[in-house]
Amino acid sequence: MITTVGLTKRYGPVTAVDDLSVDVAPGVVGLVGANGAGKSTLLKVLLGLLPATSGTASVLGLDVATQGEEIRARVGYMPEHDCLPPDVSATEFVVHMARMSGLPTTAARERTADTLRHVGLYEERYRPMGGYSTGMRQRVKLAQALAHDPQLVLLDEPTNGLDPAGRDDMLGLVRRIGTEFGISVLVTSHLLGELERVCDAVVVVDGGRLLRSTSTADLTAASALLVVEVEDGDRDGRGAQLLAGALRDAGVVVHPGGAASRLLEVELAGDATYDAVRDGAARLGLGLVRVQQRRHRMAEVFAPPAAGAGAPGPAVRASDDDQEVGARVGTV
Template sequence: MAQVTTVDDVTVIATESLSKRFPRVTALDRLSVDVGPGVTGLVGANGAGKSTLIKILLGLSPATEGRAEVLGLDVATKGGDIRERVGYMPEHDCLPPDVSATEFVVHMARMSGLPPTAARERTADTLRHVGLYEERYRPIGGYSTGMKQRVKLAQALVHDPQLVFLDEPTNGLDPVGRDEMLGLIRRIYTDFGISVLVTSHLLGELERTCDHVVVVDGGKLLRSSSTTDFTQTTTTLAIEVTDTDEHPDGTRAVREALHARGVDLLEGGGGLPGAGHVLLLTAQGEETYDLVRDVVADLGLGLVRMEQRRHHISEVFTDSDAQQDTQRKEAVGHGG
């Protein structure tokens, strides 16, 4: 897809001490963050300030203080230019029920400045991309929730933006529909080079979809880093082995053999019957792998897996005090 202007290689969105205050609520509190190209997740509980931030970035709502730029354009003075280059998928259902997806998306393409023929061609291409091509002439009122979400995604993409804001795009979807939507979101960048800012209150979704994650809590920046930093590999090694006639409890045999070699196992591994239980130990470099391999081979057991455990993105909340931790986990659908 053609690019309208050259996007800075480093920063797509930048905010500096950005605040938005309402009479009784502070939606954003001195938020400073830089977002580069790719798929970025903006995560936080409902009411954390995610939708407010998007409205400010689109130039639709003025900040109380601070400043922000989108694609190098100041949101306070260049809102119209930003909206020409950015697609927006709103959270709430806002689709007319009595028109078809084709009619609606063509209309939105025309509103974005595309001439009639180009609008129809882009609409057909975009609806095919989001998986609605066969249903494109049916009235939207008869669509499922998942299909309506795809229409909203299509209208955000139809004018070939450089960046799209997707506000809670998986809301109301079943697990299959959620996975399909997340796959579509990933392809927006990998297939077309369009950067994405996607909001969600479900941390697990963003872990497997985004390159970068920004966590906001109470309007404040809690953390901003690459997904790999969030889920960085730990030094905890998980081992699972098969049982044999000679060693009907293979895990116990490995545990005893490792203990005899001076290796202490961590709590949380073992203790379950059969071949499915897992031993956990702290890896001390390559020699730990060699030792485990040799022990398992000497015992004549099969090695089902030997891998390093990874942090889950939701563990970003475990650094806070217990009360805040519990509240945040509940708010963001911990483990979702």
């Protein structure tokens, strides 16, 4: 769907996209990186709106350097920043954008009604957009990206400024664009956790460079761990240790924990792991308080694969709690 080879974009002394080579397959794909990582710049280069400094890129088989207009005819774009005239209604605006994309007036009106319904704007669609909430404005931006029936949409931070419920709604919409309408999606965010939920694959960039490109399934498999908490009963705090021994005997990989801990961390290898935990606890007469698949630790997931000497360390740092791709650290 998208291919870049050695793509570089500089703004004077600032290198926003740095020698980026990546292939993006059809489907719903996330582009993740901290603020300033070069995501918005990359989207503009892919749309043929900004010329690359060096390297090449193609979108749907079209060259970004020479076929920008053809690309924009087939690709929808939701920009990061607001661009909505306050005194115009959503309906008028989206009809206008659809006509600018080449649709005849009648078709533009039909598509507008459809897309505004899909994004969940109803009677409000006739009101001036100046009075809209952030969530409504994001929906209008999304609708105009879809209005000309594109094969692919590039969505720049569609969850920006939304509260948690608004984020969930927007992510659901993004997912449905891919699954129900069969439109491929490239969606950016600085939050890996939210993209992971709706994307088939994720591309991670940092300082304009490619850090990782991987399917979401691989991402999950890379950190499939179970946290097991036992009710110790009268074992003087040794219950977890006993269970660890029993699980190791059953062939389960158990990570070493503290001696007094009631928690175990075990590698998840399908349903058999759950069975082994249940049977082991039952045999030892221990209660199970919790058996839970652990959330990812981004530092583990995105540590670069064992690189050669002199390579910089992991350049993305993120806490386990907010799953946010943090600032650049440790690069030389």
